[in-house]
Amino acid sequence: MGYATLLYYALAVGVLEGLYFAFMALGLNIVFGVVRMINVAHGDLVMLGAYVAFMLFVDFRVNALYTFVLLFPVFFGLGIAIYYILVPRLEKSSDPEINSFIAFFGLSLFIESAATIAFGVSPTSLPASATVRGARSLAGYGVPNVLMVGAAASVVILALIFYYLEFTGLGRAARALMQNKEQAMALGVNVRLATLFAFALGFALAGMAGVFEPYVFGYIYPSYGGFLTVLAFTVVIIGALGNPLSSIIGGLVFGVVYQILSVYIPSLAYAISFLLLLVIIVVKPGGVLGGAQREV
Amino acid sequence: MAHSARSDEKAAPPRLRPPVGLGRAQLRNMGIYLALMLALFLAGPVAYPNQFFFFYLMDFLILTLGLNFIYGFTGYLPFGYTVFWGLGAYGIYIGLQLGLHGALAFIFAIAISTALAAVLLPLFRLRSHYFAIATLAALMAVYYLVESSALERWTNGDKGASLAGRIPYDPMLTYYITLAILLISLVLTFYVKYSRFGLALRAIRGSVLSAEMDGINITITRGLAWLLSALIASLAGAMYGWYVMFYYPDIFNVTYSVYVITYLIFGGAGTVLGPIVGTLILSSLYQFLDVYYTSYVNLTFGVILILLMLFMSKGLMGVLYRYLRRLPP
Numbered sequence: 001m002g003y004a005t006l007l008y009y010a011l012a013v014g015v016l017e018g019l020y021f022a023f024m025a026l027g028l029n030i031v032f033g034v035v036r037m038i039n040v041a042h043g044d045l046v047m048l049g050a051y052v053a054f055m056l057f058v059d060f061r062v063n064a065l066y067t068f069v070l071l072f073p074v075f076f077g078l079g080i081a082i083y084y085i086l087v088p089r090l091e092k093s094s095d096p097e098i099n100s101f102i103a104f105f106g107l108s109l110f111i112e113s114a115a116t117i118a119f120g121v122s123p124t125s126l127p128a129s130a131t132v133r134g135a136r137s138l139a140g141y142g143v144p145n146v147l148m149v150g151a152a153a154s155v156v157i158l159a160l161i162f163y164y165l166e167f168t169g170l171g172r173a174a175r176a177l178m179q180n181k182e183q184a185m186a187l188g189v190n191v192r193l194a195t196l197f198a199f200a201l202g203f204a205l206a207g208m209a210g211v212f213e214p215y216v217f218g219y220i221y222p223s224y225g226g227f228l229t230v231l232a233f234t235v236v237i238i239g240a241l242g243n244p245l246s247s248i249i250g251g252l253v254f255g256v257v258y259q260i261l262s263v264y265i266p267s268l269a270y271a272i273s274f275l276l277l278l279v280i281i282v283v284k285p286g287g288v289l290g291g292a293q294r295e296v
Numbered sequence: 297m298a299h300s301a302r303s304d305e306k307a308a309p310p311r312l313r314p315p316v317g318l319g320r321a322q323l324r325n326m327g328i329y330l331a332l333m334l335a336l337f338l339a340g341p342v343a344y345p346n347q348f349f350f351f352y353l354m355d356f357l358i359l360t361l362g363l364n365f366i367y368g369f370t371g372y373l374p375f376g377y378t379v380f381w382g383l384g385a386y387g388i389y390i391g392l393q394l395g396l397h398g399a400l401a402f403i404f405a406i407a408i409s410t411a412l413a414a415v416l417l418p419l420f421r422l423r424s425h426y427f428a429i430a431t432l433a434a435l436m437a438v439y440y441l442v443e444s445s446a447l448e449r450w451t452n453g454d455k456g457a458s459l460a461g462r463i464p465y466d467p468m469l470t471y472y473i474t475l476a477i478l479l480i481s482l483v484l485t486f487y488v489k490y491s492r493f494g495l496a497l498r499a500i501r502g503s504v505l506s507a508e509m510d511g512i513n514i515t516i517t518r519g520l521a522w523l524l525s526a527l528i529a530s531l532a533g534a535m536y537g538w539y540v541m542f543y544y545p546d547i548f549n550v551t552y553s554v555y556v557i558t559y560l561i562f563g564g565a566g567t568v569l570g571p572i573v574g575t576l577i578l579s580s581l582y583q584f585l586d587v588y589y590t591s592y593v594n595l596t597f598g599v600i601l602i603l604l605m606l607f608m609s610k611g612l613m614g615v616l617y618r619y620l621r622r623l624p625p
Contacts, residue, residue: 103605113591281419
């Protein structure tokens with residue numbers, strides 16, 4: 001098994017994980033696009049979703065694929081509650097962009113430490129028996145079946161979101177808000193409802209993404225959320241900020257680049273990923289595929 | 297304005313002078329603050345013999361004052377601010393590994409930390425939350441670089457950096473040097489707040505565009521505030537490293553940044569009294585919780601941050617302002 005087969009393996013796993021990364025980052029991008037706030041607690045919601053799947057499996061032997069569906073209404077409801085607590089007041093504040101960033105950071109700290117109190121600090125992982133067992137051989141290396149199920153679930157979710165954005169009234173309203181809020185309001189878009197739905201949807205997607213998190217990253221612990229947020233942000237910005245479907249490209253690029261980095265220079269994979277994020281933000285703040293977002 | 301000028305053309309137009317320079321009132325205030333700080337940190341450890349408590353308080357006071365230059369006065373919030381603090385501490389170890397001795401290692405630490413700030417200068421082209429997240433990415437990049445086994449020769453990776461036996465351990469001396477740095481930071485805060493430079497910074501905070509129209513050199517003014525802010529953080533970091541002698545890459549944890557930001561906003565960003573009061577109250581609370589209810593520290597700070605942003609984004613000084621109906625110091 002030379003470097004070449006290893007490269008095939010890295011590419012294949014990179015694509016599978018990339019699809020998952022796209023799904024994991026999707027909620028962050030939708031919330032940013034519609035509400036113009038960076039949900040810094042996004043990764044913490046993913047972490048919570050992973051723990052819900054873990055607890056339901058350990059305590060009640062619930063297959064995590066059922067949990068995956070169940071998480072949608074639960075986190076959607078949570079999103080509605082958080083929306084009413086935070087968003088209207090922050091929108092009226094003196095500097096919504098930075099104040100919301102700080103407030104969501106507070107939410108992130110809160111979720112993280114509440115999870116620490118509830119679950120402890122040590123990492124846990126979801127056994128393969130919680131979803132699907134087995135592995136398939138690829139270029140001489142084993143790829144767990146669950147990774148493929150995760151990628152398939154991600155594709156289904158991405159397709160549904162495409163449907164929502166293109167063919168439903170609420171989705172079209174969301175897209176109108178992403179492009180130009182004033183114009184959308186002038187054309188009679190129900191801003192409150194469209195924003196609320198998109199915000200809650202962002203939460204629901206984050207929670208659902210949590211089910212596959214332990215399989216892709218190997219483990220989960222309460223303070224992992226902050227890292228997941230920055231990773232999701234990297235994926236979003238490799239695509240375009242405020243354009244949810246560009247996250248697919250962002251996810252695939254990040255997945256493949258990250259896999260190749262971790263195969264050839266594992267000790268610097270994280271550091272290089274964040275340096276990459278830094279460079280992209282400076283050079284193209286709106287995302288690699290996005291328009292100009294710069295100010296003086 | 298134009299109308300009143302026409303009505304009495306003969307009267308000389310009033311000479312508009314920017315409110316700059318330290319007047320008698322400001323000098324008196326500065327004297328009071330310096331005396332209070334001296335009294336607190338000289339008498340404190342005698343009354344309550346826990347030097348680390350007071351050292352930690354001073355170190356974070358310096359950090360909050362440092363952040364005040366760039367967030368309070370200039371309006372940019374670097375969410376990864378403590379990267380300079382962490383590098384100030386780690387830089388000593390890296391300097392020692394490179395073969396530098398004693399004071400040279402300290403100078404090296406402060407130099408690389410401030411140099412990092414210079415490298416990050418292009419971030420100022422970004423809008424507010426992009427700037428926030430970009431500095432956060434910088435913090436995480438440095439964290440993973442320091443923690444990485446690839447650079448273990450210089451950083452000792454995730455096994456932590458120990459200065460024991462390589463530089464003299466002298467908590468008393470460190471304590472007094474830190475006190476001196478705190479007093480200097482305070483004087484600088486007063487100086488900047490009431491100088492032309494500070495006025496220019498506040499103009500930038502108000503609007504970059506109109507500040508530029510007023511003939512302010514944005515790049516230089518803002519850059520100087522940033523470098524000053526980073527320099528202060530790296531001094532605090534170097535002192536922290538020297539005082540504790542042993543630390544992990546965890547020093548680059550984003551929570552330290554969040555604490556400093558919370559202290560500053562809780563007190564009132566852009567004021568002199570705000571960062572001091574904010575840090576004294578919340579850093580004491582932090583240390584108390586950290587000892588007795590460790591797992592509730594971040595829970596408490598999370599709630600404080602959310603409540604601040606929802607109901608008190610101008611901090612205690614904002615409340616004081618509403619109550620007194622005049623600008624707080």
